[in-house]
Amino acid sequence: MTKAQDYVETVKQTIKQRDPEQTDFQEAVFTVLDSLTPVLEKHPEYIEANLLRRIVEPERVIEFRVPWQDDTGHFQVNRGYRVQFNSAIGPYKGGLRFHPSVNLSTVKFLGFEQVFKNSLTGLPIGGGKGGSDFDPKGKSDSEVMRFCQSFMTELARHIGPDLDVPAGDIGVGGREVGYLFGAYKRLCGFKNGVLTGKNLTFGGSAARTEATGYGLLYYTQSMLKAHNDSLKDKKIKISGSGNVALYALQKANELGATVLTVSDSNGYVYDPNGINDKIVQQIKEVERGRIKEYAQQVDSAQYFEGSVWDQDIDYDIALPCATQNEINAQQAELLVKDGARYIAEGANMPNQTAAIKVYQDHGIYYGPGKAANAGGVAVSALEMSQNSERLSWSFEEVDAKLAQIMHEIFTKSEKAAQEYGMDGNYQAGANIAGFNKVATAMMVQGLV
Ligand SMILES: NC(=O)C1=CN([C@@H]2O[C@H](COP(=O)(O)OP(=O)(O)OC[C@H]3O[C@@H](n4cnc5c(N)ncnc54)[C@H](OP(=O)(O)O)[C@@H]3O)[C@@H](O)[C@H]2O)C=CC1
Numbered sequence: 001m002t003k004a005q006d007y008v009e010t011v012k013q014t015i016k017q018r019d020p021e022q023t024d025f026q027e028a029v030f031t032v033l034d035s036l037t038p039v040l041e042k043h044p045e046y047i048e049a050n051l052l053r054r055i056v057e058p059e060r061v062i063e064f065r066v067p068w069q070d071d072t073g074h075f076q077v078n079r080g081y082r083v084q085f086n087s088a089i090g091p092y093k094g095g096l097r098f099h100p101s102v103n104l105s106t107v108k109f110l111g112f113e114q115v116f117k118n119s120l121t122g123l124p125i126g127g128g129k130g131g132s133d134f135d136p137k138g139k140s141d142s143e144v145m146r147f148c149q150s151f152m153t154e155l156a157r158h159i160g161p162d163l164d165v166p167a168g169d170i171g172v173g174g175r176e177v178g179y180l181f182g183a184y185k186r187l188c189g190f191k192n193g194v195l196t197g198k199n200l201t202f203g204g205s206a207a208r209t210e211a212t213g214y215g216l217l218y219y220t221q222s223m224l225k226a227h228n229d230s231l232k233d234k235k236i237k238i239s240g241s242g243n244v245a246l247y248a249l250q251k252a253n254e255l256g257a258t259v260l261t262v263s264d265s266n267g268y269v270y271d272p273n274g275i276n277d278k279i280v281q282q283i284k285e286v287e288r289g290r291i292k293e294y295a296q297q298v299d300s301a302q303y304f305e306g307s308v309w310d311q312d313i314d315y316d317i318a319l320p321c322a323t324q325n326e327i328n329a330q331q332a333e334l335l336v337k338d339g340a341r342y343i344a345e346g347a348n349m350p351n352q353t354a355a356i357k358v359y360q361d362h363g364i365y366y367g368p369g370k371a372a373n374a375g376g377v378a379v380s381a382l383e384m385s386q387n388s389e390r391l392s393w394s395f396e397e398v399d400a401k402l403a404q405i406m407h408e409i410f411t412k413s414e415k416a417a418q419e420y421g422m423d424g425n426y427q428a429g430a431n432i433a434g435f436n437k438v439a440t441a442m443m444v445q446g447l448v
């Protein structure tokens with residue numbers, strides 16, 4: 001074992017011992033650490049400075065009670081979190097997730113990923129993430145508003161335009177950001193740089209709603225181009241039908257691909273003629289309905305219960321856009337058998353570690369979430385810039401910047417992989433390129 005390998009193993013063991021139950025967090029950290037051994041061989045000063053041990057420890061973890069009243073008058077309590085992971089290159093930045101599965105491990109894994117993702121965007125933002133085990137599904141608008149107000153009553157004291165700037169994630173969209181902003185304003189006054197993903201009427205950026213899904217397709221375009229390929233006439237499987245999935249679908253259709261599937265946590269819709277994004281948008285964004293309603297409206301579509309990744313059909317590109325760990329090794333084997341050559345992650349960590357190993361073994365080109373889905377946070381950072389200069393840019397201007405950023409993220413990852421002799425390994429490339437900037441910043445800032 002080299003000194004670098006030994007150091008990585010020691011850091012991994014420390015995490016396992018200190019937080020044995022935080023399995024999602026461990027998975028995210030170990031994936032990054034495993035890519036960094038060659039960097040440590042080249043930079044032994046990082047080992048001397050115990051940099052990895054510091055980088056895997058959040059700067060601050062905030063956990064709080066969120067009491068709220070439901071429509072029947074009963075008092076409810078949820079748990080709120082904000083993990084301020086790393087501020088070496090800018091204020092903490094990252095979304096809030098409202099979903100019953102949220103716990104400290106979830107928020108820590110998402111915050112850790114966010115550090116490297118935000119670094120890859122090239123914009124001056126550190127990493128953070130937050131959320132709650134509150135489930136907005138099935139709640140009335142009034143209940144969601146009361147919950148958001150209570151959540152912000154505590155969160156407000158920890159955030160600010162130059163300190164920590166939350167945004168949306170699963171279960172937190174325009175409605176929730178609006179209520180959170182309203183509550184913040186009553187407590188601290190109008191500071192529109194405190195949240196991103198806002199409505200366009202009070203400082204939101206054009207194209208933020210579309211940014212993660214569109215950015216995913218721009219990244220995928222770059223990945224295909226690197227292999228003299230294009231999206232035209234490609235068959236794509238998308239999972240999820242939320243914000244990321246919907247705008248990935250819309251952009252894929254615009255770029256001449258055929259999207260065969262979309263899904264939710266109950267099941268998936270398959271349409272061999274291609275999923276119509278306008279119908280999905282109406283069902284999900286306007287009616288807040290379930291995806292099976294699509295099959296009730298479109299003759300050529302069928303609805304199936306279960307995971308879309310268990311469906312056995314031929315296709316070219318997989319775009320998982322739902323949630324973490326949605327693809328296991330067996331499902332990855334099926335993806336390979338079905339002829340898919342590319343996979344790019346719209347969701348955060350949708351592939352289990354064993355699934356990624358399957359892609360590597362079979363030469364499938366794999367774009368990790370921290371690179372492929374960075375478009376959302378990149379446009380959030382552009383929203384912060386617009387708020388600072390008290391101006392709003394046009395949709396076309398923001399979209400062009402987004403496309404450029406996604407292309408650069410792909411190129412940076414590709415080059416970093418090449419530099420360390422791992423040509424085509426976009427996962428290692430993204431981890432190394434994301435790490436380099438944060439590591440340099442931490443080293444020159446002294447013991448932080
Ligand atoms: N919004 C953004 O800008 C960004 C989001 N991401 C990531 O993209 C992913 C999707 O987020 P987003 O679209 O914003 O969230 P939404 O809440 O808008 O949509 C989430 C979608 O995923 C499905 N889903 C959620 N949990 C599960 C589960 N356990 N099993 C199967 N399906 C599930 C939901 O189905 P159902 O309705 O049944 O729950 C829904 O279709 C997440 O991993 C998020 O972290 C990454 C970068 C930025």
Ligand SMILES: O=C(O)CCC(=O)C(=O)O
Nearest residue numbers: 094095167169376377380
């Ligand atoms: O726009 C943001 O700040 C949040 C984006 C996010 O949560 C993510 O990239 O996973």
